[in-house]
Amino acid sequence: MSETVDDIWEPHAPAGAGGLRPLGAEGPALRANGTASVRTLADGVVEVSTEGPGEVRIEWRVPCVDATALWTPEPRGTGWLPAAWSAPRRTRLAAGAPIAALVGTGDVALCAFAAERPDVLAGAGVVEETGEFRFWAQAEGRLTVRIDTSGRHFARCLADLTAWWGSGYTVDIPEAARLPAYSTWYAMHQDVTPERIETQAALGKELGLDVIIVDDGWMTADRTRGYAHCGDWEPVSLPDTAEHVRRVHDLGVRYLLWYALPFIGKDSAAHRKLGRHALADEPKLGAIVADPRYPEVRDFLTDRLARAVEEWGMDGLKVDFVDRFAHADPPAAGPEADCADLDEGVERLLAAIRRRVTAAQPEAMVEYRQPYVSPGLWPYVTMIRATDCPLGGQENRQRTVDLRLAAGPVPVHSDMLMWHPAEPPEQIACHLIDVLFAVPQISVDLAALSTGQREALAFWLGVFRTHLDTLQRGELRPARPDLGYPVVTALGAETVAVARYAALPVDASGAGWRTLLVANADADPDVRLVGGSGTAVATVQDARGRTVRRGEVELERAEPIPVPRGGLLTLRRA
Incomplete structure (x- = not known):
């Protein structure tokens, strides 16, 4: 889209029709511009499509009666009713998902909707003048939305909408993506070494953790938590990498490695090579965001990431910060770019990475993270993790449940569970119960657990594994x-x-x-x-x-x- 949110958002303007024309007389009050049509799919479920030159827009309203919350899959996106003048949500392939539900008493969906394409500007809120709830969505050239006012449980309505998305994608999920995992991030931060990783992998396997995810720090000796050293992706802190990975595999544990995909650090050799292809500058992070519309950028990043699986024998990748590609107003692509659309460049990059790692390891796993949860990414991912909320049990619960409702066939992982060394076993159990309907990731020093803490962790990890089919x-x-x-x-x-x-x-x-x-x-x-x-x-x-x-x-x-x-x-x- 050419316009930004600020171009369109008019917080003090009345919630008028804006020149849109009415569509039909059944169901919610519908308006659209362009060449529009309405198709009834089931009782209370319609599909609205429109197309035309420039921006097309669909708007609809329902009575805001017995309403309790607006559900969205964004972090902190659920639990209140916004006003119609609230800022709209812009979703793209690399950020957000075009889906929402107005929930009423008894957890029924007063109105749920999803858009077929990932790049949508969507607004929702209470109209002060009428007490109605207004939804609208717009996109460039063409737009299709499904609107569900059937009054069923909101989770059933969302499941149908995500199934509609899923009918257009092939999603291949290895079973290991559903097994509890250990992450080094909160436990070690950047202080990773082969010895520390192998120790935690061995202890974790005894407790029921079949996957280890090694986070930031493996590619640099610097421990200041910046991103100036990203881009070259040499295993500075993991010497004899392939042999180290083999030792972890001998424990019966699978191994994933972290990459901050978009960042090319200013202290890296890669910056001298690719710095001219900057989508954005991130001075506080000491890096640029590389522009995936350039084949040179995509080829370089794909080679760097695929190396973990192809050369070092790892079982997959934790691909971080993909949402940093989601610039609403990217700079014009230069002559070396092979696509003008940013989302197309992102998709080509992610597809190339998934293609390379699965060619080397058919069961390879790829982790993405909230907020990049678009269904357009499903073919390239095997799990989606809730965004960071250390020691935030309720946040972890809400984020994993929200993600489950929007992720379709893709397994949802919790943010990593960590706790104070004095945490009682009962509270550790509650942290695990908070993410009972997701795949738990654990990030504490397992060697420092008390007997009670270890027993609580082992018991609840056993519940996750025994009842995986029901829970997930x-x-x-x-x-x-x-x-x-x-x-x-x-x-x-x-x-x-x-x-x-x-x-x-x-x-x-x-x-x-x-x-x-x-x-x-x-x-x-x-x-x-x-x-x-x-x-x-x-x-x-x-x-x-x-x-x-x-x-x-x-x-x-x-x-x-x-x-x-x-x-x-x-x-x-x-």
Whole structure:
């Protein structure tokens, strides 16, 4: 798009129609410019398309009745109702995803929508003059949006919208991308050495961590946390790299290596080679953002990253800072560029990297991170991680749940879990329960764990692995996005998993489950089951996995079952 957000955003202007023409009489009040059409797909679900020269725009409104939150997949994007004059969201291939939902009482979607293309400017908010909720989306040349006002659970509506996205992509996910991982970042920061990495890999394997992700510091002896040394990507801190990787593999652990993909540091030899192809200057970081519209840039970066898998035998890449490519107003491409569109250059670069690493290792993994969560990136990624929130359990919970609702078939990873050395086992268990419906990443010194901490970590990692299908592939039903998801449920074939983060009752209804898991992350131990029938055998384990109670319970009775904070209630019926 040629315009910036500031060009279009008029915070004091009334929420008028802006010259758009009405479309049909059914469903939400729709307006569009260009050559527009509306197609009904199901009860309460329509697809609106328009095209024309220049910017095209679709706008629609619904009554803002019983509304509680606007859901979006951005960090801190859920839990309030913006005004119609709030700044719009601009999504691109490398930043954000064009999807949102107005959620009402009972967690129903009053209106959910997604756009077919990744590069969209979208606004949403309450119209002060009418009490309606206005949505609008615009793009260059053509635009298709799906609008769902069916009134179903908002997660069901979002699942259908992401399935619509997924029908256009081939996504290949190795099973290892769903296994708990160890990350060096919070535990070591830049102080990585082969000995420290191998020690943590060995200890992690014993606890149930099958992947290790080595972060910043491996490519430089500098420890000042800047990016001036990025770009050459020589293993300064990992001598005899291939042999080091082989030793990690001998432990039965897979190995991923971190790259700050866009950055060419000003102290690197690569800067002398590619500095003229700068998309942006980042003086505070000591680097430039390289412009992927140039084949020379793409070839260089692809060779640098693929080397980890092709030469050193690693199992994949942690590709960081891709969102730094997402400039709304990039400089004009020079004569050496082979594409004028920035998103096209980004996609060519990411496709080349994925192609090279999977040619060398068919099960290679590639990690991306919030906020670059666009479905256009799905073919090039095997997992998406929540953005940094150290020791922020509620943030980690909300971000991983939000990502699950927008990531389609791609596994979602938590931000790395870290804690103070004096953290009690119960709180460590709560950190893990906060990310129960994602893949946990751990980043502490495993050699320094107390016996209780180690037992809590091992127990809950075992829960993640044993119930992986339900927790990661089950139908996700988070409750109350306006309150940060105080209860989250995953529905599997015969197992239902519930995480309880507040003193709220747990729904035990449904004839399909044979196993009901209730993870208690609240200080109130009294778990109240509602809606159940018949009897079940209840097993209660504390945060360290020790059985503290077992016996038969009648599900119809309202008597609470005591479950310690950080503990697990398992109900099994014949």
